[in-house]
Amino acid sequence: MLSTFNNNTILLLVILFLLSIQFSYSDNHNNRSLLHNNADLLGWISISCGLIANIPFILYLRVKKISVKKLGGGDSLTRNLALEHSPILNFHIALNLVGFVAGLFHGILLIRGIDFISISLTIVITTITVSGILLRFAKFRVLNQFNRIMHSHVILSVLLLILIILHILIP
């Protein structure tokens, strides 16, 4: 059964393994204080990861689309851009997952300062991340179509941007 595991399964296992890194709470008080005092920094790390992972990816997709439309599929530029899709997608997934985990810990550490904007932000980020993970790893066609629309819909992207700005501006 397991011999049928492909590269995607191995990649998923490696990502899950990396996300299961343990935090030490019990042995050293300084470590705990350091983590709690830098909870805000985790939020900024999350935002930075999101910006670095998404802006180049969106630009790449736009350029690829324009080149296909203007130059056609046979042009060398279009073909070179198509070859770069896989590494750019992996970069986008990896950095966004790091940002998601940083944001998750930022939320857990500052759970007492929770408000409606934070809850909304959590809902939107989780929805987009889960749809993205399913889009990458799910095999069913209908599920892929659903996740593609959810993951790339402009309303959710704009909502996410507005919520991040409000989250920063309204402490």
Added chain:
Amino acid sequence: MKFLRSNFILFHFLFIIVVSYSNQCLTFVTVFSQEDNKKGFGIQERERARLHTEDNSQIVKNDFTGLILIGTIIAIIGVSSYALYKIYLIRRKSNKSKVKK
């Protein structure tokens, strides 16, 4: 890469992941169920907690942020409904074309 695909390595990976996540969950439950003075929260966190204790109804009173939450839920339900409708349209179109053939 063939070595990575062996059953032993995959089971080993799965075992480590399951144990790590269980351990992580237990650690969180233990840490966050302790009393405040044992948690070692930072100054900023304590200040936020104090502010929320002073006005613990702040989260409910603020209509503006409440509306944002409602708007978010409506947006997500709307987008998922749109996605389902789009899938329904695609499937109906493909079924029609199959019947014509």
